[in-house]
Amino acid sequence: MTVNLDQVEPLTLKGQIAVPYTWWVGEVGSKFLIALRDEAKIIGNRCTKCNTTYVPPRKNCGSCFTDIYEFVELGNEGIVSAHTVVRFKYPLQPVESPFAYALIRLDGADVGLVHIIKRDLDRLKNGVRVKAQFKDPSERTGHILDIDSFQII
Amino acid sequence: MARRVAIVGTGQTDHRSHRPDVNGREMIYEAVKRALDDCELSIHDIDAVVIGNMDHFESINYVDTWSVEGSGAVMKPIMKVTTGGTTGTSVAIAAYYHVASGLFDRVLAIGWEKNSESDTTAAIITCSDPIWDRFSYSGAIPSLATEASAYMKQYGATQEDAARVAVRDRTHALNNPHAHLRRPITVEDVMASPMLAYPIKLLDVCPRTDGAAAVVFAADGVAQKIAPKPAWIRACAVRHTYTWFGDVDYNAGLVSLQGASREAYQQAGIRNPAEDIDVAELYLPYSYAGLKWIEELGFCGPGEGPGFIQDGHTDMGGKIPVNPSGGVISTNCIGATALLRVAEAAGQVMGKASQRQVPDVEVALATGFGGCFWSDMVILGTVRP
Numbered sequence: 001m002t003v004n005l006d007q008v009e010p011l012t013l014k015g016q017i018a019v020p021y022t023w024w025v026g027e028v029g030s031k032f033l034i035a036l037r038d039e040a041k042i043i044g045n046r047c048t049k050c051n052t053t054y055v056p057p058r059k060n061c062g063s064c065f066t067d068i069y070e071f072v073e074l075g076n077e078g079i080v081s082a083h084t085v086v087r088f089k090y091p092l093q094p095v096e097s098p099f100a101y102a103l104i105r106l107d108g109a110d111v112g113l114v115h116i117i118k119r120d121l122d123r124l125k126n127g128v129r130v131k132a133q134f135k136d137p138s139e140r141t142g143h144i145l146d147i148d149s150f151q152i153i
Numbered sequence: 154m155a156r157r158v159a160i161v162g163t164g165q166t167d168h169r170s171h172r173p174d175v176n177g178r179e180m181i182y183e184a185v186k187r188a189l190d191d192c193e194l195s196i197h198d199i200d201a202v203v204i205g206n207m208d209h210f211e212s213i214n215y216v217d218t219w220s221v222e223g224s225g226a227v228m229k230p231i232m233k234v235t236t237g238g239t240t241g242t243s244v245a246i247a248a249y250y251h252v253a254s255g256l257f258d259r260v261l262a263i264g265w266e267k268n269s270e271s272d273t274t275a276a277i278i279t280c281s282d283p284i285w286d287r288f289s290y291s292g293a294i295p296s297l298a299t300e301a302s303a304y305m306k307q308y309g310a311t312q313e314d315a316a317r318v319a320v321r322d323r324t325h326a327l328n329n330p331h332a333h334l335r336r337p338i339t340v341e342d343v344m345a346s347p348m349l350a351y352p353i354k355l356l357d358v359c360p361r362t363d364g365a366a367a368v369v370f371a372a373d374g375v376a377q378k379i380a381p382k383p384a385w386i387r388a389c390a391v392r393h394t395y396t397w398f399g400d401v402d403y404n405a406g407l408v409s410l411q412g413a414s415r416e417a418y419q420q421a422g423i424r425n426p427a428e429d430i431d432v433a434e435l436y437l438p439y440s441y442a443g444l445k446w447i448e449e450l451g452f453c454g455p456g457e458g459p460g461f462i463q464d465g466h467t468d469m470g471g472k473i474p475v476n477p478s479g480g481v482i483s484t485n486c487i488g489a490t491a492l493l494r495v496a497e498a499a500g501q502v503m504g505k506a507s508q509r510q511v512p513d514v515e516v517a518l519a520t521g522f523g524g525c526f527w528s529d530m531v532i533l534g535t536v537r538p
Contacts, residue, residue: 013283013284015283015287017209017275017276017279018275019209019212019271019272019275019276020271020272020275021211021212021270021271022269022270022271023176023211023267023270024171024172024173024174024175024176024267024269024270025176026173026174026175026176026179027174027175028179029176058179058222059175059179059182059223060179060182060222060223061222062221062222062223062225062227063227065186065195065196065225065227
């Protein structure tokens with residue numbers, strides 16, 4: 001069928017769905033977020049079967065399919081293993097651009113932590129050491145962004 | 154030619170209104186571990202996974218990929234199957250297809266829901282047509298209220314008749330340690346509960362539940378080595394009728410269930426359902442379905458549902474016990490709800506239903522139901538087909 005859109009106005013119906021969500025963090029994830037909020041510490045956990053140290057911690061090892069019980073405190077420092085600098089503005093961004101999204105391999109962890117870097121972007125490259133900058137205790141709510149950002153050392 | 158397939162293991166969480174202690178993926182892990190423990194398999198024995206939940210319920214719309222840590226599907230074939238209320242029977246039937254095809258020997262079916270994480274109605278209305286039906290008639294209650302009213306008018310059934318169905322299911326739930334609502338109720342309690350939409354009252358309908366279920370399917374030759382008494386798939390059927398709510402003929406009954414049951418009975422060689430089937434786990438989301446839909450299933454004649462219930466034929470010890478688990482009115486983690494019907498029916502066939510076991514089950518029936526009047530059927534049996 002050929003439609004000449006200069007001569008007809010196709011009817012549409014506008015709609016949106018707005019579904020509110022409340023996701024339970026769960027006991028294991030809560031340990032991580034509460035340690036951020038109350039102690040400014042980063043907690044991971046280690047699968048004793050394959051010796052992988054995960055961060056954030058998780059209830060079970062996906063590969064071994066066994067429960068994980070051993071929690072470990074990780075350092076607040078690590079190295080950037082991948083990054084991208086964001087220069088455009090978009091409402092869903094966690095902070096004003098410019099900033100960088102980065103995968104950070106914390107000391108003692110075997111997996112990356114996804115976070116942001118806000119300053120010294122001209123010095124940012126893979127392999128640089130970074131340190132977690134926590135928000136003030138009064139501003140921390142038990143959220144991954146209780147770590148305000150990572151800062152290049 | 155399809156291979157013969159049997160269920161060899163089942164697992165489910167202890168269902169609650171809220172599970173703040175775990176996120177969805179961790180809850181899935183609980184059910185999968187229990188299913189694997191039930192049949193003494195390890196996750197490494199599983200060849201493929203089929204998983205489902207309700208679209209929009211947790212905003213987890215790529216559950217196949219998101220779940221792998223909990224479902225055990227790391228580096229395995231996994232596929233999401235999401236069909237609304239029937240998601241649980243769909244994942245079961247899809248797992249059956251996987252094994253029957255000859256491509257996989259041991260397949261895990263998973264259904265789950267975290268109803269506590271969202272607004273159920275805001276999500277569920279997306280089942281119906283956005284231009285024509287969604288503004289007025291969607292969600293769980295309206296079409297069911299219409300169906301119930303039509304049934305009452307047609308056959309003179311009463312609200313008390315329906316209340317007896319809710320009382321039966323809630324009474325049966327007392328035998329099920331996994332059930333969500335485990336407090337006995339009376340017909341008077343149902344009648345006194347708040348009216349939602351005439352004639353449906355609060356205690357006539359299912360709750361919202363957090364929970365997960367997992368079922369292991371295995372091929373002929375493999376199944377017998379895993380389970381001493383596997384639950385063989387005797388028949389599966391799926392039927393849909395919905396495009397326009399206005400087209401539904403409420404006096405004609407639940408046509409999709411009539412069609413699905415006819416097909417499944419033919420496959421399984423069932424001529425007299427109430428005699429040939431030993432136990433039924435039916436997806437009854439509200440009490441009136443327990444009157445009307447047993448007529449569609451041929452347990453009794455049209456209009457005979459209320460008498461059949463009142464005479465106790467569907468109670469434990471009756472002619473055809475319905476919902477020994479307590480059914481959907483006692484537990485409703487929606488993406489898992491229909492899989493729980495299959496898991497419970499399998500447990501009955503395998504003789505592993507503990508306090509809720511019906512004696513000497515040879516044939517068990519499980520159904521699934523979706524909000525715009527579609528139906529699934531699964532028939533399980535002790536005899537290899």
